[in-house]
Structure formats: C-alpha cells, structure tokens
Amino acid sequence: MxxxxxxxxxxxxxxxxxxxxxxxxxxxxxxxxxxxxxxxPDPYKLFNKSKEMTVLNNRPWNMEAKAHLLDDKITPNKYMFIRNNGLIPKDPDASNWKLVIDGESVIKPKTFTLNELKSKFKQYTYQLTLECGGNGRSEFNPPAKGNQWTVGAVSCAQWTGVRLRDVLDDVGLKNDAVYIGYHAADTHLSGDTSKAPISRGVPMYKALQEETLIAFKMNGEAIPLAHGYPLRLVAGGWPASASGKWINKISVRNKVHDGTKMKAPSYCVPCKPVAPGEKVKAEDMCIIESMPVKSLITYPKTGAMIQEARVLEIRGHAWAGELEVKSVAYSIDFGATWHTCSLESPVNRLAWQHFSARIKFPQKGYYEVWAKATDSEGVSQPMLLPGWNPKGYLNNACHRIAVKVK
Amino acid sequence: MDSKEFRNKIRRIYAALFAFFGLLLLVSGVLVYAVLNPSFLKFENTDYVETEAINNGIENGIHTETGFIYDEGMQTVITSCTSCHSAKLVTQNRATKEGWIGIIRWMQDTQNLWDLGENEAVIVNYLAKNYAPEARGRRDNLEAVEWYDLVE
Incomplete structure (x- = not known):
C-alpha cells in the first residue's frame, strides 16, 4: 500500500x-x-437560540422557529430565525466599523464610522416584521430548491438605528437614483473572496421610507452576530434578504442593483401566473417587493387536547408587508364558516399585529383551527397554496393547528 | 592483554551499548507514537478504513453523520457535496434527475462548483433515486402532531 x-x-x-x-x-x-x-459547534449556544428551534442547514447556518415559539409580541433573539447565504464574519470590530455610501447616483461618496452614524443622525426605534421570502417553501409542489422553511422564518423585533434617508440626504443624491444595493462582510461558501454571498437592495421609494433603518440595536441591545452585528439594514415588510446584515457599503445605483441574488430566479417570482412546474425565463421573472398578507397562530401549540365545553383561547400575529392587516378570522370547519378575531393595531407601520379569539367547539372530536388575515386592500390569505413559482417564494397559505376535544 | 587490546575491547562494548540504547530509544519512541496515534502502524489497511466507516455510520439505512440515505454513490455525494455546504441542504430537497442537474449547473455557474466529470452521473442517479419529489396535493394533512393536554 x-x-x-x-x-x-x-x-x-x-x-x-x-x-x-x-x-x-x-x-x-x-x-x-x-x-x-x-x-x-453547538448552534444553540453559539447564537443563543432556544433548543426548540429547527436547524435547516449548518453550512451556511439557517435556523427557523416553530409557530408556538413566536408567541411573544416582540420576538426575542432566542426565537428569531437565522437565514444566511454565506459564512458569518468572524469577530467583526464595531469600534473600527465603517459604512461607505457610494454609487453612480451619489454626488460624492462618503464614509461614516459606526460612531459617526450614531452621533450625527437622530435615532429611531421601530418594531419591524422580517420574513424570509422563502418562508413556507417546504409546501410547494413540485418542490422548490433551497432551505425548506416551514412557517418559522418570520420575526418582529424592535430595531434601533438611523434612517437610511437621513444618511443619504447627508451624502447628497443625484436625480437619477433608482435603487440602493448593500455590500457586506459575510463570505462566499466556496471561500472565493471575489464573490459576495448576497448583495441585494431596494428601490428608492422603499429606501427613503421613515422606517427603513441602518440599525445597530435589536431589542435594545447590540445586534446579535447572526443577525448582522454591528450594522445592518432593516427594510420591514419586504423579503428579509433586502435587509442586509454586516453591511459595510451602500451603493446608490442609477439602475436596479445588480448584486448577487438580485437576478432571477433569486427572490423573483413569475410576472404572470404559471402552472406548477412550468419553466419560466429569466426575463419573465419579477423581483419580489412587499410580502403578502399572512398570519400565524402562536398559541396554543398544535396538538392541544382540551376537555369538552372548555373555551379555547387562541392568539397569534398577522402582517401584510407594506400594508396593514384589516381583519383576522378563524375557522374550525375547514373554511365553511369564519368567525372574527379581535385584532390590535400595529405599534408602528410594518409591525405585525396581534389577534385573539375564544373558541367553543360543538362536540368532541378532531378539529383544525385555521386563521385567515385580510389586508387593508381586501386581499386575504388563500387556504390552499398560492400560485406556484420556481423558487417557492411567498407561501402565505393559512396557518392551522390541530386540536382534540375530549 | 596489553593496553591497546583492552582499549579496543572497551570501545567495542561501548559501541554495542550505544547501539543497544539507541535502538531501545527508537523502539520506545515508535511505541509511544503508536499509542498516541493508533493508526500509525496500520498503513496497509485502507479497506478497513472504509468498511469500518460505512458499517459504523449506517443506522436504518441512513448515514448517521450526514443524514444521507445509504445507497450506491453515497460516498461520492458526500465527497462532492459537503466540502462547501451542509449535507442538510441536499437532504431537505427533492428533485427529478433533470432538477438535480439544474441545481448542479447553478452551483457551477455561481458557486464555484467544479466539473464533476464521471462523478456527475453517479451523483445525479443517487439523488434522483433517493431524493425524488413525492406526489403531493395542494395542501397536506397535518402530520406528526404531538398531542398534549392543554392545562388551563
């Protein structure tokens, strides 16, 4: 030998x-x-996550919550999903962190240190819903490639930072600005340093919204490493991939940003509806902007058994991308009849809203409690899977839990 | 015995002792190394490496370390697929032969995956057989519900 x-x-x-x-x-x-x-290493320890979270992928790290873990009104770190396209930067140095603002459409590029951003601009705190564009992908048929998210790739934490628009105002923009694109410190899975794992962005109208933040705090503390420490974009209500983590540069573009994962099929859906499994040309795909209306029953956990005649209290959250949720209803007969839930207003625009209801069951047996939210434009969640798309995005089908009355 | 002969004799004993202790040192060194590194003396034994590994790692037809289904081509799949990303990224997905080829092409175009050569057919056949799409409707039943008494 x-x-x-x-x-x-x-x-x-x-x-x-x-x-x-x-x-x-x-x-x-x-x-x-x-x-x-x-x-x-143990990802739960590494990222301070609950052991009940589901690891979908360990290289790159991707982890999701279960519906009942998301019961808090403000999502704590331990229940917040992790979605990575590349490798998390090692020991980012906040004291030397810099953010460059450049691109074809800035008058003159400028660099800010993290401390300059904090001291120079007014700080704002908003609770913002971040949902992965592929949340719910696991249900599509034919299956779509990628991490097979079920329901738990959504969070609504409190983000503190400065408004992107204040920073862009300070730098000065040309009239031809179309899009902003972020660049970040995470690294490509292959180790190729010439490649970015992800570099996405948003059109100017989203970039200039009051709630679009360059954030350095989450739930009142420094952002956890897995969620973008020390600096990230937060563009609530849009696919969370638009909210770049570990950002060190924002380019103001005179065209739609062309960074990694801006091109079809990434974060794109067919511009016109297609049959399940149909091949779609890149030019027939459109970039996802606002996420659709959706809701999640966070209490009780699916599988609850209760005694006959007991009233079951349910609660959860509903959100609608750029829009507000107008109403939430529940059904215990597979959609034959619907009953109104009580619904709170959002604490601020782009924050999820809380719903609750008290349910009486007519007799013993197996039930499913389904929830359905309707947005301010009258659009509701479908009970079946929404339109199939090649990458399995935007599954906002109604969530349901199983209940037995004994 | 004159002094010259005596000196030669001493020299020979000295040399013999030197060689003996040298050898002893060498042997003990090798032994210590072997204790610390058990496979040091098992050069010849590659078959052992592979069968041992595979037999140890398979439970109910699943390779425990990676979660891959144990079937022809698994080793090639492990070697080719898990140097960049987790096995979980493969095992959680389902696709037809054409679909898996599409995924490989995408990785070659954007993720620096190398030309898989003859291995491509092995990999694609393994994946298309073991990770094929299941026939599903537009919404599944709620599966694997863990029932519990909801306390008030």
Whole structure:
C-alpha cells in the first residue's frame, strides 16, 4: 500500500470515517482539510437560540422557529430565525466599523464610522416584521430548491438605528437614483473572496421610507452576530434578504442593483401566473417587493387536547408587508364558516399585529383551527397554496393547528 | 592483554551499548507514537478504513453523520457535496434527475462548483433515486402532531 494512495483513499472516505464517537484516523487527515464535523459547534449556544428551534442547514447556518415559539409580541433573539447565504464574519470590530455610501447616483461618496452614524443622525426605534421570502417553501409542489422553511422564518423585533434617508440626504443624491444595493462582510461558501454571498437592495421609494433603518440595536441591545452585528439594514415588510446584515457599503445605483441574488430566479417570482412546474425565463421573472398578507397562530401549540365545553383561547400575529392587516378570522370547519378575531393595531407601520379569539367547539372530536388575515386592500390569505413559482417564494397559505376535544 | 587490546575491547562494548540504547530509544519512541496515534502502524489497511466507516455510520439505512440515505454513490455525494455546504441542504430537497442537474449547473455557474466529470452521473442517479419529489396535493394533512393536554 502506497502512502499516497492511502491518503487519497482516506481523503475520499473522510466524511464516512468521521462517524462514531472517536475519530480513529484523525492523524491521517490532510492538514488543510477540516471536515465539517470538527467545525460544528453547538448552534444553540453559539447564537443563543432556544433548543426548540429547527436547524435547516449548518453550512451556511439557517435556523427557523416553530409557530408556538413566536408567541411573544416582540420576538426575542432566542426565537428569531437565522437565514444566511454565506459564512458569518468572524469577530467583526464595531469600534473600527465603517459604512461607505457610494454609487453612480451619489454626488460624492462618503464614509461614516459606526460612531459617526450614531452621533450625527437622530435615532429611531421601530418594531419591524422580517420574513424570509422563502418562508413556507417546504409546501410547494413540485418542490422548490433551497432551505425548506416551514412557517418559522418570520420575526418582529424592535430595531434601533438611523434612517437610511437621513444618511443619504447627508451624502447628497443625484436625480437619477433608482435603487440602493448593500455590500457586506459575510463570505462566499466556496471561500472565493471575489464573490459576495448576497448583495441585494431596494428601490428608492422603499429606501427613503421613515422606517427603513441602518440599525445597530435589536431589542435594545447590540445586534446579535447572526443577525448582522454591528450594522445592518432593516427594510420591514419586504423579503428579509433586502435587509442586509454586516453591511459595510451602500451603493446608490442609477439602475436596479445588480448584486448577487438580485437576478432571477433569486427572490423573483413569475410576472404572470404559471402552472406548477412550468419553466419560466429569466426575463419573465419579477423581483419580489412587499410580502403578502399572512398570519400565524402562536398559541396554543398544535396538538392541544382540551376537555369538552372548555373555551379555547387562541392568539397569534398577522402582517401584510407594506400594508396593514384589516381583519383576522378563524375557522374550525375547514373554511365553511369564519368567525372574527379581535385584532390590535400595529405599534408602528410594518409591525405585525396581534389577534385573539375564544373558541367553543360543538362536540368532541378532531378539529383544525385555521386563521385567515385580510389586508387593508381586501386581499386575504388563500387556504390552499398560492400560485406556484420556481423558487417557492411567498407561501402565505393559512396557518392551522390541530386540536382534540375530549 | 596489553593496553591497546583492552582499549579496543572497551570501545567495542561501548559501541554495542550505544547501539543497544539507541535502538531501545527508537523502539520506545515508535511505541509511544503508536499509542498516541493508533493508526500509525496500520498503513496497509485502507479497506478497513472504509468498511469500518460505512458499517459504523449506517443506522436504518441512513448515514448517521450526514443524514444521507445509504445507497450506491453515497460516498461520492458526500465527497462532492459537503466540502462547501451542509449535507442538510441536499437532504431537505427533492428533485427529478433533470432538477438535480439544474441545481448542479447553478452551483457551477455561481458557486464555484467544479466539473464533476464521471462523478456527475453517479451523483445525479443517487439523488434522483433517493431524493425524488413525492406526489403531493395542494395542501397536506397535518402530520406528526404531538398531542398534549392543554392545562388551563
């Protein structure tokens, strides 16, 4: 047996040879090769997440909540989903962090330190709904590639920062500004430093909204590393991918930003409806802007068994992208009849709203409680999957929980 | 015995002792190394490496470390797919043969995936067989509900 062949075979068998408690042949691993298992810390500890969260992917890290974990009115870090396209930057240095504002449509590029941003501009705090464009992807048929999110890629935390528009005002824009695009410190999965894992953005009308923040605090504390420490964009109500994390540059473009994952099929849906499984050309795909109306029953957890004649209290949240939620209804007969829930107004624009109801069941048996929200333009959630699209975005079908009356 | 002969004899004993202790040092060194690095003396044994690994790692047809379904081509899939991303990104997805090829092309276009050569067919066949789309309707039943008594 030649040593070289041995090493090659070991290399090929490396992932398999990593099984079991002991790494028996550890000393034979080529030095540059780090098998995943050795780099796999406990993500719950690493990111201060609840053990009840579901890890969808460990390279890159992607993690989602379950419906009942999202019961808080303000989502705490431990229940906030993580969506990454690349690798999280290692030990970002907040004291030396800089944000460059450049692009074709700025009069003169400018660089701000994090401290300058904090001291120079007025700070605002908003509760903002961030939902992954692919939340609910797992239900599409035919299946769409990517992380198979169920219902838990949504959060509504309190974000503190400065308004992007105040910063852009300070820099000065030309009349031809069309879009802003962010650039960030995360790294490409392949290790290729010439590639950005993601560099998306929003059109100017969204960039200039009061609630669009360059944020440095989440729920009153420094933003957790997995959520963009020390600086991120927050554009509530839009696919969360528009809210770049670890940002170090914002480019004001005179055209639609052309960064990584701005092109179809990423974060795009067919401009016109298509049949399930249909091939769609890139030029027939449109960039997702506002997320659709949606709701989630966060209490009780699915699977609740109650005694006959007991009134079941349910509650949850509803949101509608750029719009407000006008009403939420529930059904316990698969949509045959609907009953109104009480609904709170949002604490600010783009924050989710809380609904609740008290349900009486007519007799013993198996029930599903379905919730359906309607936005301010009268558009409701579908009970079935909405229009199929190649990447499985925008599944806002009604959420439901199983209940047994004994 | 004259002094010259005596000196030669001493020199020979000295040399023999030197060689003996040198050898002892070498052997003990090798032994210590072998204790610290158990596979050091197992150069010849690659078959052992692979069968051991695979047998140990399979439970109910699933490779425990990666979660891959144990089938022909699994090793090639592990080697090719998990150096950049998690196995979970593969195992949570479902696609036809054409779909998996599409995913590979996308990774080659945008994610620096190399030309897979002959391995491509092995990988695609494995994935299309073991991770094929399931026939589903427009909404599934609620599955895997964990029932519990809701206390007031």
């Amino acid at each position: 030649k040593r070289k062949t041995f090493i090659k075979n070991t290399f090929l068998g490396i992932a398999a040879s990593m099984v079991g408690a002991e790494i028996v042949f550890s000393e034979s691993i080529p030095e540059h090769y780090r098998p995943l298992i050795l780099e796999e």
